[in-house]
Amino acid sequence: MKRRKADLQQAPVTFAKGVDERFQASTPLRALLNKVFPDHWSFLLGEIALFSFIILLLTGVFLTLFYDPSMTETAYEGAYPALRGTEMSQAYASSLHLSFEVRGGLFMRQMHHWAALLFMASIVVHMMRVFFTGAYRKPRETNWVIGMALFLLGFLAGFTGYSLPDDGLSGTGLRIASAIMLSIPVVGTWVSASIFGGEFPGHLIMGRFYIAHVLLIPGGLLALISVHLGLVFKQKHTQWPGPMRTNTNVVGERMFPRYALKQGGFFMAVFGTVALLAGLFQINPIWLFGPYRASEVSSASQPDWYVMFMDGLVRLTPNWQIYIGDYSIPPLFWPAVVGLGFLTTAPMAWPWLEARKTGDKRIHNLLERPRDNPERVGIGSMAVTFFMVATISGANDVIADKFHISLNAMTWAGRIGLIVLPPLAYFIAVRVCLGLQQHDREVLAHGVETGIIRRLPNGQFVEVHQPLGPVDDHGHPIPLEYGGWVVPKKMNRVGALAPAVKGFFYPVEKPSEAPVSPGMPPISGDSREEITSGRK
């Protein structure tokens, strides 16, 4: 008996040995297990995008089992009474079938859509984190470019995806897409005719969008995400400055056991959030929009949020048409083709532009706090403000309606805001950064404000400051050098707060004794005096 047990214990070892003899995996596997990752909440934004993408793949596969990308007209005979007998495309009918007659189908559809919104949102927020902390600097420029490409691909994935149900709202979006193609000078009509297989809408577009949405674009996303993560792995993640942290090391936790476990938990939390959104918050109720009819549209026709900036730019562009002899360039061309192309590709050059301007060719593995580079923050704020004005303008009819503002006034506010607000944002952001810098340096020079006011013999009141470092002979703090990281600004941050006691109703364990300063013995209960107004 005993011998057999020993053999069983030995089995995994033998197996692992066998694997390693064939694949020589032990050294790279050990390096993987041991790899150190820096930890900060802001490094998890990109993870949300990755996890949303996994959810998109999982739910998307489910949806393909029921969706039919056909534009053949059929009379609806399904479970939703309001549309029974209505002529509609197979694509729309199968989307309704998926929503009403597949058990849990609506839940899956809503999970897919919510995950898509979260995917794009986390890409944008992650991109802002990377920009404002300077994480794109050498050697990580390539990943910045890939990130921009991922946004553009995600944009296309989203657009092709919400066009697939062929409902009233998405059909209108498709009509606008066709108009955007038509607006391209010289080849516009050819592009539109080629993509739609003739005049809009034709019979091919759903099949083409379908294969783009489920194969071509996800394939591209998958490839780019793999390279993106591979580079993060190879180049090792950036880290914030701080104690022990240098440009040539990574301070954090090893991949196993802690880091990977935390990632797994975070994935579950993201997945749970998407499930909650999908269960409780209706998204894209296609049965309310009806089938697409070229003659019908409802007011408040908004695209998904990440397309709204483009729609907003289209709304704000004045009707400036350029005539060249018998030919013309419609105003739609500028915001929708040039604008989208420029806004998603020009920022790719930013890392090199900045390096060229500053003449900085060094390798940067330490992040910069936004306040330490006011100019970058200013430019980023300009971009964010531009994006926000454009996005809000994409819903200017809804805002005008809900707040009883003139629609035309909203359009003009957007036009002016698009030009005036970004420089203003630049100015404010730079001033805020400089102010924060100033305050950090003030604390480093004079210490933390204690809130204790002392009256000097001459009657003057001064606030006592707690020096953060050594003091000179007069008791004045010796100014400290700024380390690029958080400076404590409150006494609680330098240990003035009593240690927290764990436990909800009663302490779980006795708090460890607080260190006693020899100069200030703790006041015992008896000798403590009640503070009164002084009047009896």
Added chain:
Amino acid sequence: MTTLHHDAPDAPEPVDVHDPRLTRFDIVKEGLRRDEIELVTYESQFQGTNSKAEKRVVRNISFLFILAGLAALAFLGFYIWWPWRFQLGHTMGDYFTPLLGITLAISLFAVGFAILSWAKKLLPHEVSIQARHDGMPPTDEQKITGQTMVFVGEELGQGVQRRPLLKGAIGFGLAPIGLVAAAPLIGGLIENPHKADQPDLFTTGFSPVKNGGSVVRLTRDDGTPIRPEDVSTGGQMTVFPGVPHGATNEYADSPTLLIHLRSDDAEETRRNAEADRRNRGSMWGDYVAYSKICTHAGCPASLYEQQTNRLLCPCHQSQFLITRNAQPIFGPATRRLPMLPLGVDEEGYFVATSDFKDTVGPDFWERP
């Protein structure tokens, strides 16, 4: 508690991992040394073994895992037994999707938080430092690789340079193969938008060509024709060409708005239309018909404001003044909505006496 960090850590000595006296952790640390990792702190978060605090954390994590299982079972229960088929009115089925969402979310959150607290509260606290190596790639390696590449290039290049026949043959052989790869994609997809005698871009369903040469009636979306008295004064109606499938998306550029103007507005509209070369004679009585397809991006410009006689496109807020030949007066549209020449046939139904005289729909490069 915390191990102090030394600025210049003594590099640990390599150890013989086959030494039987070594503990497992010693071997792990040897691995860390080889991966240039310094384990600064790796210690339990609890004082002593089996402390009250540790038991409490273990209890919480176990509770979370059990909760996850219960919520998952609840999800399955609701999924299987809850009525889910859609019915009109407020029914139990309305709560199917929310119940799935809530139970799944509770389950996933519980698993997530269980794993997170396991990692953050139960596992030893850790600070590790690993060296990076992206600073300076060895220059000799760069040189070797670079020279190798140049060498390979020269081998191939000179070979081609010295043998002109090979050069020509390669060029002649490879270029067509590249074209062959591209040809089916481009050739298959490309469509000539101008191929028909009456190109679709410039023709709508109201063209007599679509109706065997005779004029096309205006119809409702169910295909029934319209008499003038069907549209009350100040009223409007979306009309479609009275040809087979005229109201479907096959004629996506044909939907038209038929408006019965009040007489004073009709007077002004007629005056402006008569002054215009293209719209002259297109009205019929107090009736006017404009294409519903916005000249900006092709949405139906369908919000008719009777008070101001404006048509508003809800997509990008272009506004057209009906009384002035549907001239755009606000928003991104440049071009007015084309007017459909109206008439009434011998049976008293509205007809289009010809197709639109302007191109319908969004603008493009070669629009005449």
